[in-house]
Amino acid sequence: xxxxxxxxxxxxxxxRRPDKAxxxxxxxxxxxxxxxxxxxxxxRRGAEKLMAEGRVTVNGRAALEPGFKADPExxxxxxxxxxxxxxxxxxxxxFHKPAGCLTTLSDPQGRxxxxxxxxxxxxxxxxxxxxxxxxxxxxILTNDGELARxxxxxxxxxxxxxxxxxxGRPSEAALEKLRHGRLMLGRRAAAPARAELIKxxxxxxxxxxxxxxxxxxxxxxxxxxxxxxxxxxxxxxxxGLELGSLRREAIRPLSPAELRTLIKSCRSQDGELPAxxxxx
Numbered sequence: 001x002x003x004x005x006x007x008x009x010x011x012x013x014x015x016r017r018p019d020k021a022x023x024x025x026x027x028x029x030x031x032x033x034x035x036x037x038x039x040x041x042x043x044r045r046g047a048e049k050l051m052a053e054g055r056v057t058v059n060g061r062a063a064l065e066p067g068f069k070a071d072p073e074x075x076x077x078x079x080x081x082x083x084x085x086x087x088x089x090x091x092x093x094x095f096h097k098p099a100g101c102l103t104t105l106s107d108p109q110g111r112x113x114x115x116x117x118x119x120x121x122x123x124x125x126x127x128x129x130x131x132x133x134x135x136x137x138x139x140i141l142t143n144d145g146e147l148a149r150x151x152x153x154x155x156x157x158x159x160x161x162x163x164x165x166x167x168g169r170p171s172e173a174a175l176e177k178l179r180h181g182r183l184m185l186g187r188r189a190a191a192p193a194r195a196e197l198i199k200x201x202x203x204x205x206x207x208x209x210x211x212x213x214x215x216x217x218x219x220x221x222x223x224x225x226x227x228x229x230x231x232x233x234x235x236x237x238x239x240g241l242e243l244g245s246l247r248r249e250a251i252r253p254l255s256p257a258e259l260r261t262l263i264k265s266c267r268s269q270d271g272e273l274p275a276x277x278x279x280x
């Protein structure tokens with residue numbers, strides 16, 4: 001219409017970058033919170049919080065909407081005025097941790113750690129959770145901070161299976177104490193565990209123990225509480241993945257099917273993934 005100003009063109013030669021509104025579903029671009037999480041800046045929930053606070057811009061425009069999409073290769077994405085790093089390639093490994101080393105990358109006391117094993121890998125990864133120095137078995141290694149937090153979140157009840165060698169021969173009544181969830185560890189009871197006697201000898205026995213919580217030294221404390229101290233401990237499964245025949249000290253990548261199994265394992269009792277707030 002006459003007298004109505006034409007909208008300013010945005011494109012080559014316009015002197016500014018085009019604003020990018022949230023794209024329609026299926027356009028191929030990922031949501032902005034996924035890009036931020038993939039760059040290791042924050043969890044997806046943490047990224048949504050940053051966006052809502054106006055701390056994220058795409059091509060100079062504040063990206064406030066949770067559905068905002070972007071192209072991490074072409075768009076200029078800033079968080080608190082700092083350019084977002086390029087997305088990392090996420091890697092996932094299964095490690096047979098040997099006994100005799102700490103599940104950490106450094107120790108001020110100079111004790112052996114798992115770092116020399118991780119240094120063999122082509123990418124930098126971190127352990128999900130911990131195993132005590134004298135415990136061997138399955139550890140997940142990844143640089144996917146969001147998945148690691150989900151796996152360790154108290155609400156997810158990720159199953160962890162241990163092969164436990166204990167002193168003495170536990171009675172059925174003693175095993176029932178592990179199963180019923182009334183065994184006190186400190187000020188509160190341990191969650192019910194699945195306990196199966198595998199075999200026994202005159203003065204020792206082997207138990208398969210499945211836990212769905214991850215309190216400090218929990219297996220050792222539970223077994224001591226029923227009068228059968230742990231002699232040897234090995235984690236043989238985690239989140240639906242099994243150690244299998246993987247030799248001690250070996251590391252292998254997870255298959256796509258194993259990764260899907262692991263992701264499915266970290267759901268809360270109501271079937272939802274835990275809400276993760278804050279940066280990672």
